Amino acid sequence: MRAFVRLPLTAAALAALLITAAAPAHTASASASASASAGAHRWTAGWATAVQRPSQSWYPTWAEAGFDHQTVRQTVRVGADGSELRVRLSNAFGTTPLRLTGATVGISAGGAAVRPGTVRTLTFGGSASPSVRPGDRPASDPVRLPVKAGDRLAVTLYFDGPSGPATFHNVAMEDTYRADGDHRADLGADAFAQKSASWYFLEGVDVAGAPAGARRDTVVTFGDSLTDGAASTTGADNRYPDQLSRRLASEGRQRPVLNAGIGGNRVLSDSACFGEKATTRFRHDVLGQIRVGTVIVLEGTNDILMGETAANACTTTNRRVTAAELIEGHRALIRAARARGITVVGATLPPGKGLESGIPARTRAALNEWIRTGGAYDTVVDFDRVLADPLNPGRLLPAYDSGDGLHPNDAGYRAMADAVDLDSL
The missing domain is CATH 2.60.120 (Jelly Rolls)
Structure with a gap:
């Protein structure tokens, strides 16, 4: 997970940002756009x-x-x-x-x-x-x-x-x-x-085979490298969305769990390397999937981190973000999902290297407090408390640390999957 670009938000710019959550980023082909409409009773998302x-x-x-x-x-x-x-x-x-x-x-x-x-x-x-x-x-x-x-x-x-x-x-x-x-x-x-x-x-x-009128049970996990599964074992399908999928199946509640994470992604800023900002890509990567019933949102770490790093081809135009700006970005995602009748689960940002102290720590804490207590999300999964070291809450628990201080290992991703309340999906 890296960090990303941010320009100061005037009232007009903020309004434009919120609108992007309801506007498509690209024109889809006829066959792709039909995937969520004609024949939707027949198809379900497999991957x-x-x-x-x-x-x-x-x-x-x-x-x-x-x-x-x-x-x-x-x-x-x-x-x-x-x-x-x-x-x-x-x-x-x-x-x-x-x-x-x-x-x-x-x-x-x-x-x-x-x-x-x-x-x-x-x-x-x-x-x-x-x-x-x-x-x-x-x-x-x-x-x-x-x-x-x-x-x-x-x-x-x-x-x-x-x-x-x-x-x-x-x-x-x-x-x-x-x-x-x-x-x-x-x-x-x-x-x-x-x-x-x-x-x-x-x-x-x-994949085809779902009966006509099947309920909207697809879960989309939306986020950055923590959703993408960076530092998990290659080829083992141990990202937290994969482990959530296996957990659902083991309890007789099998349903598609799609991974819409992009390593380095941010809520408020595009990048030449780390994808379109969350408020733009949400329409296609979440709302454009078939029969989506729930989205789990884990975004904001890179907006905070990249404001503390030197600008380069991937992070330009980085600057420090505020918790208030991140909250407004999250609110845009929530509104876009609710307009489609999708349950929105907010995930708190885990601790990690670069977030232990100073402005980054305060920004993360303020955003997490809003996610936990603000009432904007339908429900919350507290990845912060699950992954934090109780003796040093600003850092990952050593048993869950992949070694870079920021990304979980396979056991950490399993802990994330286990923290999700299956009844909230």
Whole structure:
């Protein structure tokens, strides 16, 4: 988790900021915009991520260079059962059409391998080689491939020419594989010798099989690197949203839990590296998902931290924020969710390196007090008290510290998942 940019807010600027929560950031393709309306009784969200513009931020990536005569294989875990599925791609931050030569989906056999008999060719509007316009987010045509919650899918994309810079998600905490040439139908992993820690052009997987009139039970976890799962074990699905999903399933209350975290993200400021500000991206990353019933909001740490750091390409125009400004940003998210009838759970900001004292500590404490007692959220999950060291409340409990003083380890993310009141969802 880093910190981000902030300009002084005049009354007019604040009003404009609040309006962004109700305005879309990008124009969606017809197939993507239909996902939450036509056929909504049929589809449920199986997996999703929040995309960002091509950059180098947390990890070295392939996003800025894109792909050329290369195959990219990406693994994701679905959180719902279904007999059919569709894959959602994104060229949201592209400046030129994305020309995809071909794509497949199958059940992962671990690493870059795919289980025999499960590979399916993907088409988009009947075309196996679609051209995706800048800003578009198309869903594939349905393919018959039965899946169970917890299954891992391998989505493989091939580009026989330059793709251009890739709309992507940086902190995947999952290995993505690349091979030279066309290997979209390969079952084995031998050709996929190159690895990255990000997802590219991939935004979601929906599964079919939900009965007509099914309740809105999708949970979206919205936030920064603490939601994204930074410092959790790569490939183990131990981010707190994953562990919340497993907890729900173990208690017979299985439902989709989507991760809309972006490492470094802020409430009030865009970044070239860490995504659009929360008040802008909330519309697509939360309200645009299928059958959302609850959102858990954990945002604000980076607004505080980045005001204390030197400006660079990722943090420019950083300045100190006030708790009052962050509260107004949170209120905008709450209003946008309530307008859609979505339950809004507020999460307090945990302690961490850079937040122990001075202005950052006071700002965090004031925001947390408002989240706990202000009554704006429908309910609260107190991650601060769960993760703090009782002997030194300004720091993470050592048993939950990944080692950087800011991000939890797998046990810490488990503690976060265990702190959520399942009856509040």
